[in-house]
Amino acid sequence: MVDSGTKLKIRRLLKTIICLFSLTFVVLFTVAFVRTLTLDVDVGLQHAQWEKTKNISLDIGREQREELLDNFKESIRIPTVSFAESNYNTTALLEFNRFLRKAFPTVYSSSLVHHEVVANYSHLFWVEGSQPDLLPYLLLAHVDVVPASESDAWDLPPFSAKEMDGFIYGRGTLDDKSSLMGILQALEYLLRKGYAPRRGFYIGLGHDEEVSGKNGALNIVNVMKQRGVQLSFVLDEGMLITENLSSFLGGSTAFIGISEKGSATIKLSVSTPPGHSSMPPKETCIGILAAAVKRIEDNPMPRLFGYGPERLSFEHMAHKFSFPVKFMMSNLWLFSPLIGRVLERQPISNSLVRTTTAVTMFNSGVKFNIIPSLAEAFVNLRIHSAQSLEEALDHIRSRVADERVKMELIDGFDPLPVSSTDEKSFGFQIIKKTVLEVFPSVTVAPGICVGNTDSRHFKDFTKDIFRFIPAWLKSGDYLRFHGINERISKKNYEEFVVFYSSLIQNCDIQKLPEPHGSVHEL
Numbered sequence: 469m470v471d472s473g474t475k476l477k478i479r480r481l482l483k484t485i486i487c488l489f490s491l492t493f494v495v496l497f498t499v500a501f502v503r504t505l506t507l508d509v510d511v512g513l514q515h516a517q518w519e520k521t522k523n524i525s526l527d528i529g530r531e532q533r534e535e536l537l538d539n540f541k542e543s544i545r546i547p548t549v550s551f552a553e554s555n556y557n558t559t560a561l562l563e564f565n566r567f568l569r570k571a572f573p574t575v576y577s578s579s580l581v582h583h584e585v586v587a588n589y590s591h592l593f594w595v596e597g598s599q600p601d602l603l604p605y606l607l608l609a610h611v612d613v614v615p616a617s618e619s620d621a622w623d624l625p626p627f628s629a630k631e632m633d634g635f636i637y638g639r640g641t642l643d644d645k646s647s648l649m650g651i652l653q654a655l656e657y658l659l660r661k662g663y664a665p666r667r668g669f670y671i672g673l674g675h676d677e678e679v680s681g682k683n684g685a686l687n688i689v690n691v692m693k694q695r696g697v698q699l700s701f702v703l704d705e706g707m708l709i710t711e712n713l714s715s716f717l718g719g720s721t722a723f724i725g726i727s728e729k730g731s732a733t734i735k736l737s738v739s740t741p742p743g744h745s746s747m748p749p750k751e752t753c754i755g756i757l758a759a760a761v762k763r764i765e766d767n768p769m770p771r772l773f774g775y776g777p778e779r780l781s782f783e784h785m786a787h788k789f790s791f792p793v794k795f796m797m798s799n800l801w802l803f804s805p806l807i808g809r810v811l812e813r814q815p816i817s818n819s820l821v822r823t824t825t826a827v828t829m830f831n832s833g834v835k836f837n838i839i840p841s842l843a844e845a846f847v848n849l850r851i852h853s854a855q856s857l858e859e860a861l862d863h864i865r866s867r868v869a870d871e872r873v874k875m876e877l878i879d880g881f882d883p884l885p886v887s888s889t890d891e892k893s894f895g896f897q898i899i900k901k902t903v904l905e906v907f908p909s910v911t912v913a914p915g916i917c918v919g920n921t922d923s924r925h926f927k928d929f930t931k932d933i934f935r936f937i938p939a940w941l942k943s944g945d946y947l948r949f950h951g952i953n954e955r956i957s958k959k960n961y962e963e964f965v966v967f968y969s970s971l972i973q974n975c976d977i978q979k980l981p982e983p984h985g986s987v988h989e990l
């Protein structure tokens with residue numbers, strides 16, 4: 469029996485607890501609400517007073533348009549394919565070297581430009597600035613493409629650069645000859661118009677990005693290290709402009725990649741004594757390994773949404789949304805578990821939420837009546853920014869939890885550092901300003917690359933590495949990367965040339981302007 473006095477006490481206690489809960493809720497809600505109203509990371513330097521350095525505007529006329537498209541198509545027709553590490557079409561790569569010289573005569577003859585071939589097929593250009601005190605930057609792109617077969621179901625042959633409905637089709641039109649050719653074409657036109665940069669810059673073109681960059685990008689890195697180069701920032705491929713990202717986000721967002729997920733390839737193997745299938749043991753190596761693989765698939769890595777730089781993406785985009793989505797996106801500190809649960813339902817957005825694990829190979833057995841002695845599986849991880857390679861491996865180890873399964877790390881690296889995006893970040897602010905000049909209607913937001921690029925080899929030169937090309941992508945278009953019907957619209961390629969021409973001139977400012985007005989802080 470509980471007497472009435474005790475009952476009263478319990479009731480009072482419950483009331484207090486409920487009160488505390490509601491109070492906490494009200495406080496959290498108020499903070500979140502105020503944050504939603506004041507968090508406007510998109511204002512930044514947009515209204516600040518920028519030094520004017522863009523003296524040359526490209527007015528692309530009919531003749532120039534024809535020239536730049538012809539050059540671009542010719543670059544697509546040279547099949548600079550990487551088949552595997554240290555296995556590429558060297559005939560095509562050598563042809564590409566000659567082609568660049570022919571397509572960009574002013575770049576190759578200007579006294580401001582120093583060109584060198586690195587590791588036979590890669591290129592490093594140094595464009596001298598008139599003010600050596602301004603820290604140079606690096607534009608990166610790659611010469612090689614992934615294979616494409618004439619027998620695949622392309623609407624137009626993959627190395628033909630043929631046109632349909634205003635699009636040029638071909639392997640490399642998005643990845644990454646649009647960027648490579650756009651950079652050099654912009655420089656060619658600027659130099660023809662008498663441009664001389666104040667801020668010097670490098671252009672690096674690797675020849676084996678698709679198969680690790682170990683021969684191309686890494687040798688460019690070595691050359692630059694020998695010269696003691698320091699960089700203000702690096703701009704490489706990686707992310708782009710997405711149109712109508714989701715049903716409730718109209719308009720387009722230019723994602724500037726500020727980090728890359730880490731990666732690991734793990735080999736799992738089980739050895740058991742071989743034998744005849746007429747007298748099988750209780751467990752075979754196949755069964756043991758299959759069970760381990762199943763445990764890995766059944767236990768995904770922890771949800772980490774909100775703990776990495778993806779939080780910045782959402783905060784930059786929040787103002788585009790209406791309540792209540794805006795409210796939630798401005799307050800990931802409160803809502804990330806909920807949003808994370810929604811995102812993990814789709815494979816694309818799940819890749820933002822956690823370290824993904826993909827079992828990609830499973831091999832065992834040679835004959836139907838022989839018990840095999842070895843079973844092997846490969847697991848490919850893409851590591852979330854808030855986790856380390858070591859932590860991801862520990863997770864896999866704890867899921868396998870069977871000492872008969874041997875685990876071997878074939879290759880792996882931590883997630884890449886997160887580049888700066890604040891008002892003092894020269895690279896981010898210049899790229900953002902240039903995007904908004906060329907594409908006034910888009911929103912600019914930081915993003916995380918789920919794939920890897922050559923730029924990761926350059927992390928000793930600067931902490932500020934950005935991954936962006938000015939290509940427009942509609943939902944579903946991402947399948948064209950490394951897939952069939954890779955294409956770019958003629959108009960979009962022209963925008964590449966304009967974009968890089970503006971970017972190069974925008975980099976000529978002495979320093980970033982002071983932020984305009986007060987900055988909201990909470």
Ligand SMILES: *[C@@H]1O[C@H](CO)[C@@H](O)[C@H](O)[C@H]1NC(C)=O
Pocket residue numbers: 520521522523666976
């Ligand atoms: C742009 O032109 C102005 C005026 O002619 C000149 O003072 C300035 O130095 C130029 N800027 C660059 C970056 O060339």
Ligand SMILES: *[C@@H]1O[C@H](CO)[C@@H](O)[C@H](O)[C@H]1NC(C)=O
Pocket residue numbers: 546547549557558559560561563
């Ligand atoms: C390599 O490229 C050349 C053109 O430079 C082409 O003729 C040849 O077919 C290509 N080889 C392969 C294996 O793709």
Ligand SMILES: *[C@@H]1O[C@H](CO)[C@@H](O)[C@H](O)[C@H]1NC(C)=O
Pocket residue numbers: 587588
């Ligand atoms: C460059 O080409 C030369 C001659 O064909 C060859 O001996 C050398 O190994 C090549 N170097 C690289 C880095 O591929």
Ligand SMILES: *[C@@H]1O[C@H](CO)[C@@H](O)[C@H](O)[C@H]1NC(C)=O
Pocket residue numbers: 711712718719942
């Ligand atoms: C994006 O949305 C706008 C407005 O709803 C629409 O006019 C446009 O056609 C859409 N673009 C694409 C690529 O779906």
Ligand SMILES: [Zn+2]
Pocket residue numbers: 610643644677705
């Ligand atoms: Zn690429």
